[in-house]
Amino acid sequence: MSRWAAKREQLRSLMDDPFFRLGAQDMVGTGLGIAAWGLVTGVAMVKIGLSAPLAIVMSLLVYAGSAQLSVLPLMAVGAPLWVVWLTASCVNLRFVIFSSMWRSYFAHLPRRQRIVLGYFSGDVIFVGFMQRFPEPQPAPGQLAYFWGAASLNWLAWQIPSIFGIVLAEAIPLSWGLGFAGVLALLGVLLSMLNDRASWLATVVACSAAIAAYALPLKLNILVAIAAAVTAGLAAEAAERALRRAQLRQQPEETP
Known part of the structure; x- marks a missing residue:
């Protein structure tokens, strides 16, 4: 069997995995919000002056909706490059935390594969994955689930984003796509607020x-x-300290 035939067979086997389908199904709910977000970002990139080819390259390489939307206003007003880079870096700091937590599941994989997983990772994928696999250890189906969720999430972003880039000149700002993008972001954000630390960070922000x-x-x-x-x-530090204090008190309270 040739190398490409083996790759196709591996891909077919992955897509037939029930965990792959489960991951894709878990992303359907947020997929509509991601698609609206991608469409708005695609239009915005062209409206601020980027050429269509450059905007498509940015969409494919950067693949970080919140970072793209954060830096586009800065690029529009001619902000210094260091401000643009710093803003994008700060917005994406959360992926450092995501990566450290995913390490418990994927550390055994080759480095090249882990780099690819890092590119396809996303907020909603992280939330769905942690809900399905709360135990921080490798288990069957985890990789297939990740790829099912990541595939749908990537397509839900890239297809509308490129669609918005190509048809940006035909889509007037009077359609209120900016407001639609805000609603999409709110939908994605609310789906991720599942603990007190997240709510506190949101209110403070x-x-x-x-x-x-x-x-x-x-x-x-x-x-x-x-x-x-x-x-x-x-x-989070306060919650961990409180849990440790409760664990220390438990043996003392046991008769």
Whole structure:
């Protein structure tokens, strides 16, 4: 069997895996929000002055909706490159946390494969994966589930994004796509608020963004991100300390 035939057979076997289908099914609910978000981002990239080929390259290579939407206003106003890079880096800091947690599941895989997994990872994929596999250890079906979720999520983003890029000139701003994008983001965000630390970080981010709105170059975004990360980490640390204290008290309370 040739190398390409073996690859096709491996791909066919992966797609036939029930965990692959389960991962794709879990992403259907958020897929519509992701698609609307991608469409808005595609249109926005062209509206600020990027050429269609460059916008398509950015969509395929960057593949980070929140980072793209965060830096587009900065690019539109001619912000310094360091502000653009810093904003994108701050927005994507959460993936450092995601990667550290996914390490418990995928550390045994080859480095090249883990790099590919990192490219296809996403917020909603992380949430769905952790709900299906709460135990931080390798188990059958995890890789297939990830690829099922990642495949649908990637297609739900890229197809509408490229569609918006190609047809940006034919889509007027009067359609209110910006507001539709905000609604899509809210839908994705609300699906991820499943603990007190997440809610606290969200409230702090909103408050900080409003309080620092007068800062130039959209720097209120950076302020909001820094405040949210600090609040979220502090809340998680407090919860861990409380759980440790409760565990220490349990033996003393046992008769």
